Amino acid sequence: MVNKRNTLGRGLGSLLKTKGNATDKKVFDEINLKFIDTNSDQPRKSFDEKKLHELSASIKQHGIIQPITVRKISENKYQLISGERRYKASKLLGKETIPAFIKVADDDNILELALIENIQREDLNSIEIAISYKKLIDELKINQENLGSRVGKDRSTINNYLRLLKLPPTIQKGLIDNKIQMGHARSLITLEKSEIQLKIYQLILSNKLSVRKTEELVRNFDKEKLSIRTKEFKRNNEIIKIESKLSSYFGTKVKTQGDEKKGKILIPYKTTNDLNRILELLDII
Numbered sequence: 001m002v003n004k005r006n007t008l009g010r011g012l013g014s015l016l017k018t019k020g021n022a023t024d025k026k027v028f029d030e031i032n033l034k035f036i037d038t039n040s041d042q043p044r045k046s047f048d049e050k051k052l053h054e055l056s057a058s059i060k061q062h063g064i065i066q067p068i069t070v071r072k073i074s075e076n077k078y079q080l081i082s083g084e085r086r087y088k089a090s091k092l093l094g095k096e097t098i099p100a101f102i103k104v105a106d107d108d109n110i111l112e113l114a115l116i117e118n119i120q121r122e123d124l125n126s127i128e129i130a131i132s133y134k135k136l137i138d139e140l141k142i143n144q145e146n147l148g149s150r151v152g153k154d155r156s157t158i159n160n161y162l163r164l165l166k167l168p169p170t171i172q173k174g175l176i177d178n179k180i181q182m183g184h185a186r187s188l189i190t191l192e193k194s195e196i197q198l199k200i201y202q203l204i205l206s207n208k209l210s211v212r213k214t215e216e217l218v219r220n221f222d223k224e225k226l227s228i229r230t231k232e233f234k235r236n237n238e239i240i241k242i243e244s245k246l247s248s249y250f251g252t253k254v255k256t257q258g259d260e261k262k263g264k265i266l267i268p269y270k271t272t273n274d275l276n277r278i279l280e281l282l283d284i285i
Contacts, residue, residue: 027102028067033091035076036098038084046176047088055089064090067099078102116151126182127175130161137162160186168194171201180204183211187218196221250278 068083080087081103090098115132124132137147144158151158164172164185171188174180184204188197200221204214239256246254246265252274255266269275279285 027104029100029102030097031070031078031100031102032076032097033087033095036070036078036080036087036100038087039080047085052085052089052092055085056092059086059089059095060093064099067101069101069103071103125176125178126161126164126185127172130164133158133161134165163189168198170198174201174205181211184209184214187211187214190218191221250281252278 064086066083066086068086069081070078071081072078078100083100087098115136133147133151136142137144142150144162145155147153148155148158160182164175164182167175167185167188171180171185175182175185180201184201188201191197191200200214200217203209203217207213209217243254243256246267250267252268252270254268257264257266267278269278276285
């Protein structure tokens, strides 16, 4: 049985050698695409069609620069370990074969290889990374600190990703679709009830709040005054929009003062000519 602790930390390169001594070389070959099955442990569950077609165009012009990695299961049967985008792009081109490194590995190693190889890629979204971390912890029976040392992250980073999985599915989907950033989600996690998380999530979307604004909103959160704060927040954003439109119309920075019942509009001017210009816009002179 392969020692999981050592295997997980060795990286993909050291696991691509054939069985035998340290001088063995990687097994490399052109494999028929129809003999390759994808791996259900692959963290990425969705692929951008536009980017796949762009990759296909690149492969058509330059070929595959980096071979995929597969595990040989039996004669003419392989399981994909890494390189699913290259695999899919090649199929789009109608290619029959693809260059591949062939690995002889057991099921325990395959899980580690597939997840760690993909976690290290920059294009995984935060939910995909979180799911991968949880799967590694559950399947390999290791703790967050051990996992962190093996994937080059500290324990707090691992924990921050895992906490994302406690958010309501709607918010997780927002992360996957890039409607919000991880910073938004980390602020929402600190709120206890999912209905409150969802309410503020909708505020983030409708008002296009930055991470900093979201942190401020959550920090000043008061359970008893949520509806008041929400209305006030929306009103403040509406006023900002109105001030922006007035400033654009009058060609000067317009400000408003007051509350819901009454207030005033301040239109500054710099010179007499500037004042006359504003009065003309108001159709006073």
